Amino acid sequence: DVKVTQSSRYLVKRTGEKVFLECVQDMDHENMFWYRQDPGLGLRLIYFSYDVKMKEKGDIPEGYSVSREKKERFSLILESASTNQTSMYLCASSLSTGKGYTFGSGTRLTVV
């Protein structure tokens, strides 16, 4: 059935580590998005991509980078993890014609 798969449900990493979060969709969607979700702050857009090798900054890109080498895969990279990056990370995808997102189940990242 589904659709958007995030590689890990839970991750614990140490401060300063380089962290990779992987997201794969099987719906041939053009657009892919990375959000983080924090209590009281809601969903905040980190980066998105509208095509292979294309990326755009969202509202909070600092400390993150992304990679989209294939249409179905969108990776979020934390270059040097910090404790304030402890959060729930959600990947989503959508068609270029819109009609809303399909989300993955999320990755709960804890940086210690």
Place this chain on the structure above:
Amino acid sequence: QKEVEQDPGPLSVPEGAIVSLNCTYSNSAFQYFMWYRQYSRKGPELLMYTYSSGNKEDGRFTAQVDKSSKYISLFIRDSQPSDSATYLCAMTPNAGGTSYGKLTFGQGTILTVHP
């Protein structure tokens, strides 16, 4: 001020109650409006999708959009314990195009329906 405001609740109602969830927004360019439901430790799932003003009904769920007041609502009739979740409103100016369908979300309202 946030572009989209949503009362975070929490909202607690008895089974069978009618639930009203609301969002207000400030950007008059928004034309597409959505409601997502998010169960604990899961990703959000699309519940309702509407374009411009008016009502849309799907089973026990009704979405209303009043663009003149910049106000959207989700009504849940005959609420069930299985409706207990966080409900997020979301909106965008364009379905695709140059905005790539990027959504602006409300904070989410936590709903509990108790038996």
